Amino acid sequence: MKIVDARVIVTSPGRNFVTLKITTDDGVTGLGDATLNGRELAVVSYLRDHVVPLLIGTDPHRIEDTWQTLYRGAYWRRGPVTMAAIAAVDTALWDIKAKVCGLPLYQLLGGASRDRVRTYGHANGRDIPELLDSVRARLAEGYKSVRVQTGVPGLQTVYGVHAGTAIDAAQLDQRALPVVEDWDTGAYLRHLPRVLEAVRSEFGPDLPLLHDAHHRLTPQQAARLGKEIERYDLFWLEDCTPAEDQRGLRLVRQHTTVPLAIGEVFNTVFDYQTLIDEQLIDYVRSAVTHFGGVTPMRKLFDYAAQRQIKSAIHGPEDISPVGMAAAIHLDLAVHNFGIQEYSGHTALTNEVFRHAYTFDDGHLHPGEAPGLGVELDEELAAGHPYVPAYLPVNRLQDGTLHDW
Template sequence: MKITDAKVFVGGPKKNYVTLKIYTDQGIYGLGDATLNNRETLPASYLTDYLIPNLIGLDPRNSEDIWQLFYRGAYFRGGPIAMAAYGAIDMALWDIKGKIADLPLYQLFGGKSRDGAMVYAHATGADLEDLMDSVACYVEDGYKAVRVQCGIPGMPTAGYAVPETKGGMRNYITDYSGIRPSTEIWDSGKYMRYMPGALMEIREKFGPELKILHDVHHRLTPREAAEFAKSVEPADLYWLEDPTPAEDQDALKFIRRHSTVPIAIGEVFNTIWQCNKLIEQELVDFIRVAVTYAGGITHVKRIVDLAALHHVRTGFHGAPSHSPLCMAAQAHLNAWAPNFGVQEYLVLGTPECDALFPSEHLMTNGMFYVSDAPGLGVDFDEAEAERYSYEPGSHPIVRLEDGTLWNY
């Protein structure tokens, strides 16, 4: 079996999904996701200009060697652009393997460890009352885990993942449109004084069984993060996400000395070498890598295996920038992984998205059930893809009230 061609498609409903399709001489094709949020044209160009020409003629079954070829064969290694491109190739090659074997991918990993995988939703509100309404909606829908974010009194702008106005924003997603980023204003003091009490009110209202998650989004210093983690212990969080910037990994040692709150980190990591020490030293409780950004199934499976040795569970990134292909790859890993924790899941199942990426995977009552279709279990409608084109966008930036640039 040989690879005969590969194509890259950029576009999708309200997202610039980067979809790779690898063709073989036996009529079997594989699909992969290379979407790098708000930098989508970069992995797309890397695939088209360099990687695809080097794929032609290779045996797609040799996915390990192909992964090593592109990662170790490159003098400048890693980084989100390259790893997203490698991730798409690796995902597509695994998809081909599954189709050859006529088996869903989880069977190639070792079979299921569970019937369904728990997912968490994003509850948000302009204020705490608004957030409570959002949480209640998800609880009514059967969710057992919810991430909570709300506006902070006195903060000049709404803040991370928070709508500006109340009501009707249950599935709110930050607006990334436009090449020039919007600006959020941040005040750590106001946040640290308000949020511990707000989290405690949520716990008191919804009881001990609901798994409550909260994302700091890298915005505290190590000392602040340690103080904050200790202050939210009574709220019994399922996890506290990204309390400090990921570059300063020693900060997590400081947090660990002061609090027992579970820590989740890793959505910006691209390789095992960025998170192996955190895992081996057991400084995190959940590892948040994504199959796309972290170089595909081959590499992420290594991270999961390492994490399992150190009591670290998975909590894969699942922002709407990941297409249904990445989410399917993670769903197969979730079905298999003995150390599965939870899966982030934002609403993808619009009619437009389902038409572009048809599948029989099922998300219901806060649980994701992977289908038994061969490979990833997701197809791609090229005719439907012609409806969409690339639209540039950017993440917001964050500044302090005096204008100092801060961490997004």
């Protein structure tokens, strides 16, 4: 069996997705997600101009060797563009291998370690009453665990508080620049305990609550926050500080017992070494799409398991159903699974990417279709071309650019 074709398909059924489709001489196809939100075309070029020529004529079953060739062979390693491109190839090859075997991907990863995959949904509101309504809505949809985000008094636009998943209408103008959000760390630190108190008062102690600080705090500020919110028994505090300086989590860990989740912007295992070796976190948060694919994610989870750290794959709306399917197969198979983020997709996205995975009673299952269980409707996808769009940026009250 040889690879005879590899094409990059860009579509925007509400937001941009980059998909690699690999075809073998036997007519078997595999899909991989290469979406890098706000920098999609960089990955498109990397794949089309540099990776696809290396794939033609190669054996699709040599997944590990192909991964090493694309990682080591480029000499310039790591980084989100490179790793998203490698992820697309790796995931597509696993899709092909599982289809040839006539099995869902999770069976090739050791089979199921559980019957279904626990998820959490997103609740948000401009103020506390609106947040409480959003929590009720997530519970009505079947979620058993909820991430809570709310506006901060005095700030106009804050991460995690939005009306939907589609590209903002303003960005349909190709000259549109990133939305600018505002930030005041002190106001946030004063407000969040009140938010958690209100949610706990309304929904009781048993509802697992999560919160995302989204990289905005220093280690000292994160340590202070973690200590203050211990009484609200969070499932986790996510991305409490930018973790490029892994040693910074030592200070946080010394001052709070709140479980910590880190890693959605990480691209390789090297970003995690200190965090895992010193047990400074409780959940690893990378996405299959941005971490080089199924192959390195499985290795990451095995590494994390040695320190009793669990998986929690990043699953926002900008991971396509291809990347989400790969995540769910891993979730079902690995022993140290923790929880899966699941925001869902628009109805149109689900039409473009028809998938076998299902959501029911707050849980996901990848389904029993061979491979990933995702098929791309290329004709429908072609009717929704790429739309230039950016992630927001974040500025302090005096105009200084801050972490978003």
